[in-house]
Amino acid sequence: MASSNLTRNILIGMGLGIILGSIVHSLDLAEGNPMDVYLIDGLFDLGGQIFVLSLKLLVVPLVFVSLVCGASNLGAGSSMGRIGLKTITLYLFSTAIAISIALIVASIVDPGVGINLPTTAEYVVKQAPSLKQVLVNIFPSNPIKAMSEGNMLQVIVFAILVGIAITKSGDQGLRVKAHLDDWNEIIMRLVMMLMSVAPIGVFCLLISLFSNMGFTAISDLIKYFLTVVAVLAIHYLVTYGLMIKFMAKLDPLAFFKKMGPVMAYAFSTSSSNATLPMTLSTVEKKIGVKNEVASFTVPLGATINMDGTAIMQGVATVFIAQAFNQDIGFAGYVMVILTATLASIGTAGVPGVGLIMLALVLQQVGLPVEGIALIIGVDRLLDMMRTAVNVTGDATVSAIVARSEDKFDLDVFESTDDAITR
Numbered sequence: 001m002a003s004s005n006l007t008r009n010i011l012i013g014m015g016l017g018i019i020l021g022s023i024v025h026s027l028d029l030a031e032g033n034p035m036d037v038y039l040i041d042g043l044f045d046l047g048g049q050i051f052v053l054s055l056k057l058l059v060v061p062l063v064f065v066s067l068v069c070g071a072s073n074l075g076a077g078s079s080m081g082r083i084g085l086k087t088i089t090l091y092l093f094s095t096a097i098a099i100s101i102a103l104i105v106a107s108i109v110d111p112g113v114g115i116n117l118p119t120t121a122e123y124v125v126k127q128a129p130s131l132k133q134v135l136v137n138i139f140p141s142n143p144i145k146a147m148s149e150g151n152m153l154q155v156i157v158f159a160i161l162v163g164i165a166i167t168k169s170g171d172q173g174l175r176v177k178a179h180l181d182d183w184n185e186i187i188m189r190l191v192m193m194l195m196s197v198a199p200i201g202v203f204c205l206l207i208s209l210f211s212n213m214g215f216t217a218i219s220d221l222i223k224y225f226l227t228v229v230a231v232l233a234i235h236y237l238v239t240y241g242l243m244i245k246f247m248a249k250l251d252p253l254a255f256f257k258k259m260g261p262v263m264a265y266a267f268s269t270s271s272s273n274a275t276l277p278m279t280l281s282t283v284e285k286k287i288g289v290k291n292e293v294a295s296f297t298v299p300l301g302a303t304i305n306m307d308g309t310a311i312m313q314g315v316a317t318v319f320i321a322q323a324f325n326q327d328i329g330f331a332g333y334v335m336v337i338l339t340a341t342l343a344s345i346g347t348a349g350v351p352g353v354g355l356i357m358l359a360l361v362l363q364q365v366g367l368p369v370e371g372i373a374l375i376i377g378v379d380r381l382l383d384m385m386r387t388a389v390n391v392t393g394d395a396t397v398s399a400i401v402a403r404s405e406d407k408f409d410l411d412v413f414e415s416t417d418d419a420i421t422r
Contacts, residue, residue: 010264013199014206021210036211045208051201054194055265055274058187060147062277063299064159065184070295071163072177080164080296083401087297090397091305096341097239098307102231102314103333109230111223111315112322152273152303160296184291191277198261202268209380225378228315232389235311240396248399250413258286258413259395263388270383272302272390283395288412289402297401301394308386308393309354312379313340313361320362320371332365339364354383 140146146154166173241252402408
């Protein structure tokens, strides 16, 4: 089957990249070594960067075209508002569940007990925007500038407005919609073309990363690292599994299998936005969510859904509190849940979003922000894992919303054909 072949090849590329990269790192080659200069930092790094740039190339046109088509299909009636409310509520709900699990597990494991963190460590956090500024920044003054800068919230708002206008424009609107439908098919074909070389791109990315980093970076923070990994696994298997089973009324194992290649992409790129073309294509053509829902829920999720990041924040908060021997109490943990859940939207699209959100959380409960500097060493690997969880959350919410709106094709979900590669 083409689907299993794609998943298998991506996993092979990941495995080879991690193993060979770790071997190169263990050789401790001298600076300027030809293998490092021409192969690792040369050919493989070039291939990885081109792969990621190619993914990002499709993000803005894909979001704009698919969202305009989806909004025009939904129309300007109550269905759009209803779908929007359901989507945002589910994203906030799953984020709150994620950080709650993280706090509970971390409190049981005690990853920071017995660690003496030096208070001289410094971390300068980028300033997060105020709530007022976040709301203002959602609306574009120049949509072309928003597209060129990749400001996804502004692109989403502009696309929705254009889609609504199309539904109110009669024959002219129908002609434009037909044209955009054609463009949507062309862009999806570009996605499929890129997916065919995904295993090579994944290999290049991971061999470059692990040759420079290796696994040694996690040795000093192994308990913290493994706690985050464990909570990510629990949230992925239990929370999403139960949501798919009881809210979407679908088979969780079949769902997770269909999301396998998307998770591999997300792990390799560490970016929900870079993975967006494949996520959207998979949600529509393998899971069965109709375009008018998927084109709204998936781009929005890639922008504001931060379950994996929320898990890191929960574990990191307990870790830093224990390492500095500070007790924030039950009220502090409640504040962590509220702050991280709301900040998942408030800091959307800000560079370094995970660490900005963590700094906000630490400040709210009176913990030293400099503690962030001590977990940055393992954050790159954890970022890869939590991005894989984030994209699964986007697909989970999309499936639930589509099922509740009767905009789900069960035949597509139950099909064993790999429709996405046709």
